[in-house]
Amino acid sequence: MVELASWLASLPFSQALRKLNWLVPWLQIIHILANGLILAAVVMIDMRIWGISRSQSSIAMARRFQSWIWAALAVLTASGILLILYAPRRLLTDPTFQAKMVVMGIAIAATVALQLVLSGPEMSQGQPGRRPQLAGMLATLTLALWVGVTLAGRGRWLTLMIMR
Amino acid sequence: MLSLKELMGWIESTDVAMLISQSRGWFPALEMIHVTATTFVFGMITIVDLRLIGVLPRGSAVSDLYRDVIPLTWAAFMVAAITGGFLFMSQAVAYSTNFAFRMKFAMLALVALNMLAFRRFVYPGIAKGDHDAPLPFAARLAGAISLAGWIAVVSCARWIAYLMI
Numbered sequence: 001m002v003e004l005a006s007w008l009a010s011l012p013f014s015q016a017l018r019k020l021n022w023l024v025p026w027l028q029i030i031h032i033l034a035n036g037l038i039l040a041a042v043v044m045i046d047m048r049i050w051g052i053s054r055s056q057s058s059i060a061m062a063r064r065f066q067s068w069i070w071a072a073l074a075v076l077t078a079s080g081i082l083l084i085l086y087a088p089r090r091l092l093t094d095p096t097f098q099a100k101m102v103v104m105g106i107a108i109a110a111t112v113a114l115q116l117v118l119s120g121p122e123m124s125q126g127q128p129g130r131r132p133q134l135a136g137m138l139a140t141l142t143l144a145l146w147v148g149v150t151l152a153g154r155g156r157w158l159t160l161m162i163m164r
Numbered sequence: 165m166l167s168l169k170e171l172m173g174w175i176e177s178t179d180v181a182m183l184i185s186q187s188r189g190w191f192p193a194l195e196m197i198h199v200t201a202t203t204f205v206f207g208m209i210t211i212v213d214l215r216l217i218g219v220l221p222r223g224s225a226v227s228d229l230y231r232d233v234i235p236l237t238w239a240a241f242m243v244a245a246i247t248g249g250f251l252f253m254s255q256a257v258a259y260s261t262n263f264a265f266r267m268k269f270a271m272l273a274l275v276a277l278n279m280l281a282f283r284r285f286v287y288p289g290i291a292k293g294d295h296d297a298p299l300p301f302a303a304r305l306a307g308a309i310s311l312a313g314w315i316a317v318v319s320c321a322r323w324i325a326y327l328m329i
Binding site: 064 | 188189193195197211221224228229
């Protein structure tokens with residue numbers, strides 16, 4: 001990981017990026033906003049599956065939230081990659097950051113699973129699938145994972161506390 | 165009469181403020197929760213804003229979406245406000261003179277006024293209305309102001325740390 005960080009840091013693009021100091025806060029803002037859209041979209045889909053949504057009738061709405069997740073994830077990834085290239089050594093070697101990447105991988109897998117549940121024929125009648133409890137748990141898990149990813153985004157202090 | 169700076173100095177010297185500013189863990193832990201709660205608030209508000217502007221499919225009544233979104237959003241906002249209050253206390257003098265911090269609260273005041281005006285004058289007319297009818301200009305304007313205002317709140321908030329010494 002240290003070698004990868006060094007190699008990334010040595011890339012001309014990465015070096016050019018470091019000269020654009022003013023870009024970093026803007027990238028962070030975009031990163032945070034995209035993260036918020038993912039959290040909100042997951043909650044809106046979850047409310048449908050938990051059965052506590054009032055706007056259940058709108059399948060179009062739920063479909064829209066699914067596409068939001070992937071659009072926001074694209075923005076999140078693009079801004080995230082630029083932020084990594086800006087400071088590869090600090091981020092890639094940070095255990096909190098590494099944990100965040102792992103949790104995000106699981107969160108994306110859970111989101112795909114949730115999407116399959118939602119696109120099942122049962123959901124069209126406003127009812128979760130054959131095993132509603134399983135779907136409900138998957139919905140909760142997906143949300144918890146994405147909240148975890150968001151928390152980890154401001155979690156570098158944990159590394160500093162542990163490494164003290 | 166206590167000056168603003170004296171008041172802020174006193175806030176900073178309280179036991180709670182000292183606990184947060186002197187420890188290694190309290191400030192970043194509170195900040196982590198504050199940022200996450202704020203991030204969530206932004207995302208949820210954006211859903212309502214985009215419905216008002218007309219980007220989201222109409223399909224369901226504004227009042228149904230409102231009742232889905234608003235309770236959770238207020239809960240998260242309260243978490244952000246409480247953690248934010250503690251963060252502020254720990255460095256009250258520096259924050260109260262921080263330009264980005266002041267702008268953030270100006271923007272929060274803007275979105276609050278916008279929300280009050282929307283609830284008072286626009287919402288009653290559209291809440292129960294025809295699901296598929298286009299919303300009036302006032303509703304779309306309120307949504308646009310809210311969306312722009314919240315993006316500004318988050319942007320200013322991120323900028324606070326860059327203006328701290």
